[in-house]
Amino acid sequence: MPSAQNRVSTVNRLLALVVNVLRRVLRPLVACGNSWRLHHLYRTPHGRAVYWDRRVREIDQAWGQMTGDYPLLTEILTRLHPSRLLDIGCGSGRLFPLYHDLHIPEVVGQDIAEHALAIIRTRYAHLPYRLLCCDISALDFPPDAFDLGISNRVLMMVPPWEIDATIAHLTNICRALYLNELTSADASGSVGGYMFLHDYPDLFARHGFEITDEGDLEQQHWYLFTRTAPAGDEPTALTNCAQGIPQ
Numbered sequence: 054m055p056s057a058q059n060r061v062s063t064v065n066r067l068l069a070l071v072v073n074v075l076r077r078v079l080r081p082l083v084a085c086g087n088s089w090r091l092h093h094l095y096r097t098p099h100g101r102a103v104y105w106d107r108r109v110r111e112i113d114q115a116w117g118q119m120t121g122d123y124p125l126l127t128e129i130l131t132r133l134h135p136s137r138l139l140d141i142g143c144g145s146g147r148l149f150p151l152y153h154d155l156h157i158p159e160v161v162g163q164d165i166a167e168h169a170l171a172i173i174r175t176r177y178a179h180l181p182y183r184l185l186c187c188d189i190s191a192l193d194f195p196p197d198a199f200d201l202g203i204s205n206r207v208l209m210m211v212p213p214w215e216i217d218a219t220i221a222h223l224t225n226i227c228r229a230l231y232l233n234e235l236t237s238a239d240a241s242g243s244v245g246g247y248m249f250l251h252d253y254p255d256l257f258a259r260h261g262f263e264i265t266d267e268g269d270l271e272q273q274h275w276y277l278f279t280r281t282a283p284a285g286d287e288p289t290a291l292t293n294c295a296q297g298i299p300q
Contacts, residue, residue: 095212095247098188102165104247105210109168113145117172122205122233122270123151129231129266129277130155135200139163139227141189142207146173153180161185161199163192189219194226202227209235209248216251217259224260224280233275253278 095101126148136158140148143162152160160182164170170184185192189211202223211219223230235248254264257278266277 098165098190101210102167102188105166106168109145109166109172113169113172117145117147119147120151125268125270125275126151126203126231127155130157130201133201133229135229137161137199137201139192139199139202141202141204141223142210143173143184144169146177148203148205149173149177149180149182152182159183163187163189165189190215190222192222192226196225197228199227200229202230204230205233206235208232208251208253211249211251213249213251216249217256220256221260224257224262224278229265229277229279230257230262231275231277233270233273236274 095104130151138152138157138160140152140160140162143149143164144166146162149160149162160180161184162170162173162182163185165186165188167186170186173182173184204223208216208219232253234253235250236253253276257263257276261281262278263281264276265279268275
């Protein structure tokens with residue numbers, strides 16, 4: 054008869070085999086469940102706010118201090134010299150030191166994640182910028198309120214069923230828009246879940262904007278869009294038209 058030690062060894066091998074089988078069976082189910090939850094979170098602005106609020110620390114640690122695009126943005130901001138600037142999806146304020154160094158008079162930072170704005174209030178408490186915690190579609194400003202809007206890897210997070218309305222809103226409140234978003238050049242198979250490929254030249258053309266400059270930043274492609282039609286009346290002061298979270 055087999056010894057007690059051999060019987061224990063056999064049982065352990067069987068248990069290990071069962072565990073491995075369960076892992077192989079359950080792993081796709083868990084991944085499917087996570088994908089399903091993410092899909093439903095992204096159906097509403099509130100769901101997206103919950104999702105991105107949970108990822109604020111992770112994103113800030115990975116990209117919150119990056120300055121690789123500062124030379125390009127310095128050239129663009131110096132050329133356009135905006136008085137009123139909208140930082141779309143500003144996150145933890147990665148570009149705020151650049152705005153300060155270039156003496157941009159008025160800056161509004163918008164983000165859907167309250168925890169990201171909380172980091173700004175601590176890290177850049179000395180900067181007098183207005184912060185708005187809301188979805189892009191909820192930005193309440195009159196036409197041409199901003200000379201320039203900047204979107205760095207933000208519009209690629211807007212789902213296809215909302216992107217046209219989002220761009221329609223931004224082209225109404227901004228005279229020009231700089232975009233560095235996900236394109237086919239740098240997608241690398243990562244599209245899906247919360248990142249989407251959009252045809253920005255076509256989307257902006259629908260709303261009377263054209264490409265006035267573009268280029269490559271490493272593997273990323275950026276655009277500068279400006280309105281083709283004449284600008285309307287001068288916007289009122291930002292302090293009279295924005296409802297947001299005070300500094």
